[in-house]
Amino acid sequence: MNTFNRITDFSIVTLFITNVWIILFTNILTFLSYLYPPTTNSQLLRPISFPNPFKIPLYLLLTITFVIIIWVFNTVKNHSNPNQVKPGETRNLLLKLFFLIILLYLFFSKLGSYPMAREYYPYALRPDKTIYNLVVFSYLLSIAFIIFELSIIYRFIKRSLLISTFYFLLIALVIAFFTFEARFPISGHDYSFFFGPILEIANGKTIYTDIPIQHGFLSILSMAFLYKLLSLKLFYLPAIIWLLYIIQYFLTFYLILRISKSIGLALIGLFSIINLNYFSLSELPVSYPQIGPMRWLPSLLTIFLLYKLKKIDNKILLTAVAFLSLWFIDAGISLVLGYLLTIFIFCLVGNIDIKRAIKTILLLCLNLIIIITVINILHLLFGYKLIKLGNIFHTLQKYTSLGIAQLPIPNQTYFWLVMLIYFASLIYFFKTSYKNKKTIQVGDASGRDQSGWQSWKGSHQRAEFFQPSAGSSTGGKETTGRIHFDSTILLFSANLMFFTSIYYLGRAHPHNLFNISSLPILTLFLLLGNTINYLNPLKKIILFIFIFSLFIIYPVLMRKISLSEMIIVKLKRLTQGQIFKTEMDEILTKRYSKELSLINKYLKESGVAIIHNDDTYLLYLTKKKNLLDANPQVGIDTKDDLAQAIDNFAKECPEKVAVDCSVFAKCQQYVGINQSGFYPGSLILLAVEKQCRIKYQPVECTKQLCIAQKK
Structure with a gap:
């Protein structure tokens, strides 16, 4: 009854x-x-913005305010004899259940319908x-069978390093099987924002200085x-994406x-994420590089490193946070903010003092400066x-203040589950931190560090001591701030979840x-x-069945x-064979063989201008340098983007250019490999002609491309 009351x-x-x-x-x-x-x-070239400058700031400020309120509430409660049994508590159970039902009804009424329920686009x-x-x-039978078999195997293996390694390899193979996409298909539009910058950098242009980047750094x-x-x-970039999915x-x-010590929960959690994060999408996820591990893996790696290194201010962890924050800029900002919020909450509960927190933040900033400096030195060498660092935030500005591709968040959305998980994790952390908080001895008279892992209430759960390092000015003194380490991992994961979820706030489409x-x-x-671990075996089985139904069967x-x-x-x-051979080279060669011949016939120079919806892929085929400072051109969204893209082009004003035939009305509008709904080809050509004070006229065309010459 006490457990039920607490729950x-x-x-x-x-x-x-x-x-x-x-x-x-x-x-x-x-x-x-x-x-x-x-x-x-007015800077936008197309009406695709739904700017709301209040959405993200309100999300951040309101949540941080609630974090402080929850901390104050827990502080007051724990300082007022929290173990005292209140009279009539058992009699109030029915009243509690009544309030619980009301709150559940109110919460579920705000969720609305399941995201994209019973939709089948694009099929x-x-x-x-x-x-x-x-x-x-x-599919469901296969998952249930795999979970059952892997659970049995885990219980019978000897806990040796070698056998455990083979077991983990088996898990990796299962993940690889479920996430493998034969012949590595791509979405031409989404991958062009990776292929384009890669080609430009390989041809000598500098990231952000010469070429804008939408994703990554x-x-x-x-x-x-x-x-x-x-x-x-x-x-073969999709193959790399596939490997990152496995990791x-x-x-x-x-x-x-490692946190739960339960193989059943771990396997159900694994397939829940595969089911929701992979198979619930509309198309093959590997085809869309920006939505998967390229964006989210750095956060997972950081949580893993914290688990291994055991200290939130470990220098290796700080270096990793700084380095991984530059992997994908928007996700990197979320990573840094999640780390800083964790430090802030540690200060609130007394796990680290302000002096140590400031030192940690300064070290993080120093690591960022060093890494960026090293990158710039390597560029010069x-x-x-x-690298013009200010340009890094240009894309962020387009997708925040200008509101490009933003969608308003509905009042009824399953996103509120994210906030429920966040507040549940936060409340649990505060309760655990106060429950385990007591004064400890950090070092002995010799200055040796006596911190580490200790058993907690005789269970296998462990707590971490956040203490000054041995030999520091505070070494040998007592400090407070013992915290249950598993809840530390939970807090860090929750904070990263909170900030990375801004991705959905920016563009509140259900698939996000x-x-x-x-x-x-x-x-x-x-x-x-x-x-x-507080549940008996029967309750664990009931819990497993419930979460399997909720996170696998229902979705x-x-x-x-x-x-x-x-x-x-x-x-x-x-079943089509050659499963490890990429299909894209064949598709491109078949589609653009005539256009490739036409470009090679007329454009002999090493640097060319190809004004085309599939500029990325035509430049790849021709192996020529791009005179335009934009790749792909569908990323030109503003007047500033357009001016930067044609700047070097306008200095040369080449005799001949390759242009999408639809720009000259020599062919009908068609869907290219890029499959973009917007292509600024006409705007690019008009801007170039105006800057160069010339006019380009087509001299020879195919059904997809024209060679145009100065008039």
Whole structure:
């Protein structure tokens, strides 16, 4: 009964705080939007913006305010004899259950319908719908069988390093099987924002200084290095993405297993994330590089490093945070902010003092400066320019203040589950930190560090001591701030989840809920892992059945058609043979063989201007340098983008250029490999002609491209 009471109290507090937060957020946002209606910036070349300058700041400020309120509440409560049994507590159980039901009803009413429930875009609905039931049944049965078998194998293996390694390799192979896409398909539009910058950097242009980047920083530089110096085939980037998916999902499994000590929970957590983050999407996820591990893996790696290094201010961890924050800029900002918020909360509960926190933050900044300096030095050594750091935030500005591709967040959305998980994790952390907080001896008279892992209440759960390092000025003194280490991992994961979820706030399309789902699901399972050891075997089985139904069966039924079609496509591609050979070279050669011949016939120079919807892929085929400082050209969204793109082009004003034939009305509008709904080709040509004071006229055309010459 005591356990049930505690769970009920915890649920009531969490739901109450979450509901209040949702009500405040939605109403304040509506009020601010009414007072200051959004306006479209005149800098934009197309009307695709839905700017709301209040959405993200309100999300951050309101949540940080709630963090402080929860801390104050827990501080007051724990200083007022929290172990005192209140009279009539048992009699109040029915009243608590009544409030719990009311709060649950209020919360579920704000979720709305399941994201993209029963949608099947971009697939066509089959006349015979029984195949969907067959595929879904086989899929669920396979997952249940794998979980059952892997659980049995885990219980029978000897806990030796060698056998454990083989078991983990088996887990990695299972992940590889579920996430493998034969022949490595790509989305031409999404990959062009990676291929384009890689080609430009390989041809001597400097990232951000000469060429704008929509995604990534170190990720793009790394791929350009592999392409230029190691001759990696460009279209094998999806294979790298696939390997990163394996690492990301394996780290998720590993962290849940280590925190929960439960193989059943870890396996269900693994397949829950694969199910929601991978198979719930509309198309093959490897085809979209920006939504997967390229964006989220750095956060998972940082959580893993914290688990291994055991100290939040470990110097290796600080270096890793600084380095990984530059991998993907927007996700990197979330990583740094998540780390800083964790430090801030540690200060609140007394796990580290202010002096130590400031030292940690300064070391993080120093690491960032050193890494950026080293990158710039390497650029100079290899003949590149210095990176203009200010341009890094140009893309962020386009997608925040200008509101490009932003979508308003609905009042009813499953995103509120993210906030529920966050507040639940935060409340659990505060409760655990105060429960385990006591004065400890850091070092002995000899200055040796006596901190480390200790057993907690005789269980296998462990606590970390956050103490000054041995030999420091405070060494040998007592300090407070012992914290249950598993809840530290939970807090860090929750803070990273909180900031990375801004990705959905920026563009609140339902499919982005699945894109951001890996960290929320990980955080939830870490929360369950912190408490599961208190349950007896029967209750564990009931819990496993419940979460399997909630995170695997229910989502599968809601996305049945799309998921079935995705699996059918995957299986069909496997049966076509040559599964490890990329298909893109064949597709490009077949589609653009005539255009390639035409370009080689007329444009003999090493540097050419190709004004075309598929400029990235034509430049790849011709192996020529790009006179335009934009690749892909569909990334030109503003007047400033256009001016920067044609600056060097206008200095040369070449005799001949290659232009999309639709610009000259020599062919109908067609869907290219890029598949972009907007292409600024006409705007680019007009701007170039105006700058050069010339006119280009077509001299020879195919059905997709014209060669134009100065008039």
